[in-house]
Amino acid sequence: MRIGIIGTGNIGGSLVRHLSRASHDVKVANSRGPETIEADLLTHGARAVTAAEAAQDVQVLILSVPLGAIPHLADIVRTLPESATVIDTSNYYPQRDGEGFLPEGTVESVWVTEQLGRPVVKAWNSIGASPLAEKGRPAGTEGRVALPVAADREEDRTRAHALVDATGFDPYDAGPLAESWRQQPGTPCYGTDLTLGELPQALATADAEHAPRRRDIYVDAAAERLGSGISPDADWGVALARLLFR
Ligand SMILES: NC(=O)c1ccc[n+]([C@@H]2O[C@H](COP(=O)([O-])OP(=O)(O)OC[C@H]3O[C@@H](n4cnc5c(N)ncnc54)[C@H](OP(=O)(O)O)[C@@H]3O)[C@@H](O)[C@H]2O)c1
Numbered sequence: 001m002r003i004g005i006i007g008t009g010n011i012g013g014s015l016v017r018h019l020s021r022a023s024h025d026v027k028v029a030n031s032r033g034p035e036t037i038e039a040d041l042l043t044h045g046a047r048a049v050t051a052a053e054a055a056q057d058v059q060v061l062i063l064s065v066p067l068g069a070i071p072h073l074a075d076i077v078r079t080l081p082e083s084a085t086v087i088d089t090s091n092y093y094p095q096r097d098g099e100g101f102l103p104e105g106t107v108e109s110v111w112v113t114e115q116l117g118r119p120v121v122k123a124w125n126s127i128g129a130s131p132l133a134e135k136g137r138p139a140g141t142e143g144r145v146a147l148p149v150a151a152d153r154e155e156d157r158t159r160a161h162a163l164v165d166a167t168g169f170d171p172y173d174a175g176p177l178a179e180s181w182r183q184q185p186g187t188p189c190y191g192t193d194l195t196l197g198e199l200p201q202a203l204a205t206a207d208a209e210h211a212p213r214r215r216d217i218y219v220d221a222a223a224e225r226l227g228s229g230i231s232p233d234a235d236w237g238v239a240l241a242r243l244l245f246r
């Protein structure tokens with residue numbers, strides 16, 4: 001597929017690596033310009049471009065930026081044809097994005113569609129940066145991690161499933177965007193690296209009322225570790241998410 005990726009951080013960078021290694025035609029952009037994109041991201045044929053160029057002549061545009069940057073990309077997204085698929089990896093963290101930036105109870109991806117004026121897919125938001133980089137496995141591998149994909153349009157869903165699979169994870173149809181609160185921070189599928197057998201129940205038992213508080217407890221616990229000079233590793237993060245969110 002012809003893919004543009006905006007955002008080369010923890011998540012966007014891994015997506016560039018995985019998808020270009022899987023022989024997709026990948027263009028990649030950040031906020032500072034193509035000359036600032038690290039050479040190692042381009043090893044498998046991805047090309048560094050401006051953010052506007054990342055949206056030109058692509059079938060899929062992946063946005064992997066902090067939630068607060070989404071509105072700034074609306075003009076670029078508007079240049080896409082209706083048939084293109086936009087996939088958003090973002091999550092809302094008040095600690096990073098600002099208290100009250102999203103009103104309580106807002107479904108994050110629905111807010112994103114309102115900002116961009118078009119449908120999006122929510123995918124890759126529920127896995128941590130290290131597991132995304134390291135836990136991808138070929139289809140059929142026992143214990144392969146599964147990721148929820150929420151979308152409103154069938155063609156978008158089909159493309160996103162193919163790309164999640166190409167990054168090494170089992171895609172799972174998590175329903176329409178209105179239901180994507182079930183894969184937001186603090187829910188049972190979030191950061192818990194579940195399999196295809198475990199994911200449906202995790203989505204079904206998500207608790208909208210308690211998820212934000214559980215998200216904040218997780219952030220506080222990670223900050224406490226960092227503040228005491230201990231850098232929690234990925235296994236610690238998954239173990240804590242399983243305790244708090246499931
Ligand atoms: N980190 C995780 O474990 C994780 C897991 C799942 C989902 N997510 C979500 O995925 C999104 C990305 O997270 P991340 O950790 O990868 O973020 P990150 O490491 O901070 O990277 C953000 C990227 O977005 C780019 N960016 C910001 N504003 C931009 C703009 N206006 N135009 C173009 N590019 C812009 C930045 O460009 P520069 O490089 O030029 O600054 C950077 O490359 C967030 O919404 C996050 O909540 C994160």
